Amino acid sequence: MSKILSQNDTIYALSTCYGKAGVAIVRISGPEALRVLHDMQFAKRIVPRMATLGKLYDCLSSELVDEAIVIYFPKTSSYTGEDVVELQIHGGIAVINKIISILSSLNYLRLARNGEFTRIALENDKISLAKAESLIELINSETEHQRKVAIRHYNGDLEEMYIRWRKLIVGLLSIAEAYIDFPDDMLTLGELNKLDQDIESLLAELQSNIAFFDKANALMSGITISIIGATNVGKSTLMNILSKSDTSIVSNVEGTTRDVVKTKIELCGLPIIIQDTAGFRETDDVVEIMGIDKSKKAMRDADIVVVMLDVSNLTDLSIFLQVEKFKKTETYVLVVLNKIDKVDNSDHSELQLIKYLDSINFRYNNVLATSLKLEQDQSEVINLIESVAKEFVQFGDVNMITNIRHQNTLQDCSYHLKNSLSKEALELKTEELRYAAKEIGGLLGDITMEEVLDEVFSSFCIGK
Incomplete structure (x- = not known):
C-alpha cells in the first residue's frame, strides 16, 4: 500500500461532529499548517502548545469570520508527527461551513x-x-464494557502481549535457523524436544485466547438474546420489559408476532440485541409459517435463548426439541x-419441568418460575439474564481480542505452530x-531476517 501523505501535503478536516454545538474543532496537519493562520490574518503571537484567543478573517474579503x-x-510534540494547528471555533453550522470553505480555497491544502x-x-x-x-474501538464504544476493553487495548495491554509472543517466536525461529545454518552443531534429541x-x-x-473469540465478538457487536416459545406465553411482554418500551405488540390474539422483532439495549453495561420471535404452533397460515422459520434462524444466531412457557399449560413441551435442534452447542x-x-402450586410445576428436562438430557442453565405481571418477578427475570450475560465478560489475565483481523491472524499463527x-x-x-512469525509480525511489524540473525548470533559465545 502506498503512503497516503506525500512529504509536502498539508491536510485539514473537521475533527468534531458536524452540527450545532458550543465548540467545533478543525485540525490542520502538515508543513504549511502555520501558513493558514497568516493567510487568515490571525494577529496574535503563537506560543507552541498554548491556547491563544484571536480573530479569523476571510482570506479574500478580509471579512471577520469568527473569534477562535x-x-x-x-x-516534535504533535499527534501526527507533523506541524499541527487546531482551530477551536464556534460550533454553528454556518461558521463551520465558512471555515471549511476558506480552507478548501487555499491551494496548498487538501481535505x-x-x-x-x-x-x-x-x-x-x-x-x-x-x-x-x-x-477505533474506543471511538465506537457504546457501552461501559466496550469502553473498558477498548481503553485497555489503547493503554497497551494487548500490545504488550503481542510483543511477548513476537519475542518468543523470534527466539524459537532463531534456534531452528541456527542449527540449519550451522550443521556442525547438530540438534540433539533433548534439544529438539525442548x-x-x-x-x-x-x-x-494462543489457543487459550482464541477460545474467547466468540465471547469477545459478542461483547463488541452485541450479545444476542432470542425469546422463544409457543404463542401467548409472554414473549412480547418480556421483550417490552427488557427494552423499557412498547417494542412488541402484546395481545391475547395468538400469532400476533409474525416476524422477528429486534431491538438493541444496554444491560449491566453490555450491548444486548433482543429478538422477540413468532410463537411455535401448528398452523396453515403461510405468513405465520414464515415467521416460525425465522424464529428457528433466530435460535441459531442466539448467544442466549430464553424459552418462555405458560405454567398453566405444560401439556406440550415439544418446544425443547426445536431448541435442541436449532440452537448452537455453546448457547x-x-x-x-x-x-x-x-x-x-408453581413449585410443583417447576419441579415437574426440571424432571422432564433431565429425562431428555436437555442442557439448560436455569429454570425460573415467575409472573411478568409483578414488578418483583420482572426484576428476577432481568437479574437472571444479567447474570448469564456477565459470563461473556472475562477480565483479569485474559485480554479480550475483539479485532477480527487480529483474531484471524492469531488463528493462522496457531495453525502454523501446530x-x-x-x-x-x-x-x-x-x-x-x-509462517507463524510472518503472521504475528503482521500485528506489530514484520519480523525480518536481520532480527532473527541478531538473535542467533547474540546467543553464540565470543570465540565461536
Whole structure:
C-alpha cells in the first residue's frame, strides 16, 4: 500500500461532529499548517502548545469570520508527527461551513481522507498499529464494557502481549535457523524436544485466547438474546420489559408476532440485541409459517435463548426439541415459567419441568418460575439474564481480542505452530515457524531476517 501523505501535503478536516454545538474543532496537519493562520490574518503571537484567543478573517474579503482559540503543536510534540494547528471555533453550522470553505480555497491544502491523521501518526512512529486499531474501538464504544476493553487495548495491554509472543517466536525461529545454518552443531534429541515443548507452550497460550473469540465478538457487536416459545406465553411482554418500551405488540390474539422483532439495549453495561420471535404452533397460515422459520434462524444466531412457557399449560413441551435442534452447542438456555399467578402450586410445576428436562438430557442453565405481571418477578427475570450475560465478560489475565483481523491472524499463527509440531524434519519445522512469525509480525511489524540473525548470533559465545 502506498503512503497516503506525500512529504509536502498539508491536510485539514473537521475533527468534531458536524452540527450545532458550543465548540467545533478543525485540525490542520502538515508543513504549511502555520501558513493558514497568516493567510487568515490571525494577529496574535503563537506560543507552541498554548491556547491563544484571536480573530479569523476571510482570506479574500478580509471579512471577520469568527473569534477562535488556536493551538499550535510543533511536529516534535504533535499527534501526527507533523506541524499541527487546531482551530477551536464556534460550533454553528454556518461558521463551520465558512471555515471549511476558506480552507478548501487555499491551494496548498487538501481535505483529509478517512483516518488520515492517525495513518500519518502511524507512519511517523507516533502511534503503533495496535494502538491505532484500538482507537477505533474506543471511538465506537457504546457501552461501559466496550469502553473498558477498548481503553485497555489503547493503554497497551494487548500490545504488550503481542510483543511477548513476537519475542518468543523470534527466539524459537532463531534456534531452528541456527542449527540449519550451522550443521556442525547438530540438534540433539533433548534439544529438539525442548524446542517442541516451547512451541507447545506458546501454542497453548494462543489457543487459550482464541477460545474467547466468540465471547469477545459478542461483547463488541452485541450479545444476542432470542425469546422463544409457543404463542401467548409472554414473549412480547418480556421483550417490552427488557427494552423499557412498547417494542412488541402484546395481545391475547395468538400469532400476533409474525416476524422477528429486534431491538438493541444496554444491560449491566453490555450491548444486548433482543429478538422477540413468532410463537411455535401448528398452523396453515403461510405468513405465520414464515415467521416460525425465522424464529428457528433466530435460535441459531442466539448467544442466549430464553424459552418462555405458560405454567398453566405444560401439556406440550415439544418446544425443547426445536431448541435442541436449532440452537448452537455453546448457547446459554434459560427457561422462564410464566403466569404462575394462574396456578396454586408453581413449585410443583417447576419441579415437574426440571424432571422432564433431565429425562431428555436437555442442557439448560436455569429454570425460573415467575409472573411478568409483578414488578418483583420482572426484576428476577432481568437479574437472571444479567447474570448469564456477565459470563461473556472475562477480565483479569485474559485480554479480550475483539479485532477480527487480529483474531484471524492469531488463528493462522496457531495453525502454523501446530503444523511445526507435526514436522520431524527440522527444515520443515523451521518453515512453519517462519509462517507463524510472518503472521504475528503482521500485528506489530514484520519480523525480518536481520532480527532473527541478531538473535542467533547474540546467543553464540565470543570465540565461536
